Amino acid sequence: MENLVICGTYYTSKDVNEVEVHKDNLICIDHSGTISRTLSPDDKKYLALLNEAREKDRLIKLQANQYLLPGFIDLHVHAPQWPQAGLALDLPLSDWLNHYTFPLEARFTDKGYARRVYHDFIHELLSQGTTTALMFGTIHNDANLELARQAVNYGLRAFVGQVVMDNPDQTPTYYRNQTSAAALRDTEKFIQEILELRKNTSATVMPVITPRFVPSCTDKALLGLGQLAHQYDLPIQSHLSESNWEHEYAIKRFGMHDTAVMDRFHLLTDKSVMAHGTQLTAADLTTVRQRGTTIAHCPLSNIYFGNGVLPTKKLLRLGNRVGLGSDISGGYSPSLYHNIRQAVKSSQMLTDGVDSSQPVEQRGVTGSRITMANAFYLATVGGAKALHLKTGQIVPGFQADFQIVNGHQRLMELSSADIFQRLMYQTEQQDIQSVYVAGKRVYGKD
Numbered sequence: 300m301e302n303l304v305i306c307g308t309y310y311t312s313k314d315v316n317e318v319e320v321h322k323d324n325l326i327c328i329d330h331s332g333t334i335s336r337t338l339s340p341d342d343k344k345y346l347a348l349l350n351e352a353r354e355k356d357r358l359i360k361l362q363a364n365q366y367l368l369p370g371f372i373d374l375h376v377h378a379p380q381w382p383q384a385g386l387a388l389d390l391p392l393s394d395w396l397n398h399y400t401f402p403l404e405a406r407f408t409d410k411g412y413a414r415r416v417y418h419d420f421i422h423e424l425l426s427q428g429t430t431t432a433l434m435f436g437t438i439h440n441d442a443n444l445e446l447a448r449q450a451v452n453y454g455l456r457a458f459v460g461q462v463v464m465d466n467p468d469q470t471p472t473y474y475r476n477q478t479s480a481a482a483l484r485d486t487e488k489f490i491q492e493i494l495e496l497r498k499n500t501s502a503t504v505m506p507v508i509t510p511r512f513v514p515s516c517t518d519k520a521l522l523g524l525g526q527l528a529h530q531y532d533l534p535i536q537s538h539l540s541e542s543n544w545e546h547e548y549a550i551k552r553f554g555m556h557d558t559a560v561m562d563r564f565h566l567l568t569d570k571s572v573m574a575h576g577t578q579l580t581a582a583d584l585t586t587v588r589q590r591g592t593t594i595a596h597c598p599l600s601n602i603y604f605g606n607g608v609l610p611t612k613k614l615l616r617l618g619n620r621v622g623l624g625s626d627i628s629g630g631y632s633p634s635l636y637h638n639i640r641q642a643v644k645s646s647q648m649l650t651d652g653v654d655s656s657q658p659v660e661q662r663g664v665t666g667s668r669i670t671m672a673n674a675f676y677l678a679t680v681g682g683a684k685a686l687h688l689k690t691g692q693i694v695p696g697f698q699a700d701f702q703i704v705n706g707h708q709r710l711m712e713l714s715s716a717d718i719f720q721r722l723m724y725q726t727e728q729q730d731i732q733s734v735y736v737a738g739k740r741v742y743g744k745d
């Protein structure tokens with residue numbers, strides 16, 4: 300039995316290279332928030348179903364310039380950094396962390412501040428068409444619970460991590476776990492609190508094991524977090540091979556790349572999402588691929604801190620799993636549309652190279668360009684696969700996580716393929732009409 304029927308044109312990835320368009324279809328959603336079926340206008344039951352939904356007031360009919368897209372999945376975002384989005388991005392990573400980010404995150408001992416920031420941020424994510432987010436919190440248990448509660452209240456699918464950073468050499472006294480044992484104890488307490496929250500609500504919120512990155516964690520913490528991830532069968536998130544400085548740090552401390560370090564502590568699994576990866580070598584990529592770990596490509600942030608462009612096309616060709624992350628606030632924008640565009644632009648710059656004083660044939664990395672279809676796949680299917688969710692595509696059996704977007708007409712007839720390109724290149728927050736998670740409206744303009 301249908302709870303909701305949407306009548307309109309939708310785009311969804313068929314595979315990594317191809318986006319399908321379905322014109323004027325009926326998308327039927329059942330009471331559990333799952334897409335039960337889709338009907339094209341030549342289906343015999345189309346008209347009867349359309350009329351019935353209209354009569355029972357269960358119909359949403361899109362206007363001629365409106366399109367239905369899957370909700371986006373942000374695979375890497377620091378929720379507490381929302382207040383500083385767009386600040387200090389001209390600093391190197393370690394200065395940005397020490398002078399801006401750590402002092403801001405330390406403020407989240409204040410639960411009231413956490414509530415204000417997270418209330419605003421969750422609403423912001425939904426208004427940008429993001430329906431699922433894999434988020435870092437801070438080291439503070441209460442504030443992280445507040446983040447989870449705000450996500451539940453607003454209806455965002457949320458994966459929330461209690462950050463661990465206990466290495467006195469790489470963290471300030473005012474913002475660090477006092478001991479490794481305390482960090483692990485707090486993480487386990489957070490896991491249990493979120494599992495309890497899940498029991499009492501229908502919401503999808505998951506705890507995530509979150510070592511900040513190799514420099515900020517002791518061996519003891521990394522080992523304990525690997526054990527907790529396995530004990531509770533949980534997702535893991537961190538940063539991996541994200542900059543020259545961080546890459547060199549791991550080599551100096553461990554005599555190996557951070558990929559090998561994470562692997563040694565059992566932190567690379569098929570439920571792990573590692574952000575950035577701009578410095579990953581061929582051997583690192585093999586390890587990451589063999590473990591089934593996903594790389595969260597953060598193209599805006601990588602421009603500032605990455606010291607290189609992630610060779611996304613190569614990863615896809617090799618069979619590495621890849622999704623897309625805004626990396627608020629290493630990236631300045633919470634919009635995955637902006638990150639989709641930057642992913643395409645960065646791949647073009649990698650292909651051509653950027654230093655015109657070099658001979659043309661030596662400047663770039665041939666064959667690195669990704670298409671808009673590739674980038675859309677990362678923001679939808681890539682994210683869903685990383686988190687083992689049946690969402691990110693508009694197909695029967697999948698969760699009804701959608702965005703309805705107002706397209707721009709420009710006094711010219713466009714093909715369906717062109718309309719898709721324009722939607723990807725020109726959609727801004729104000730063009731997103733409404734957003735649904737599991738068939739429930741969680742954001743809307745009217």
Ligand SMILES: O=c1[nH]c(=O)c2nc[nH]c2[nH]1
Pocket residue numbers: 377396400511512538541600604626628629630
């Ligand atoms: O972009 C980033 N943002 C962060 O908060 C962070 N912490 C470690 N490494 C990081 N990179």
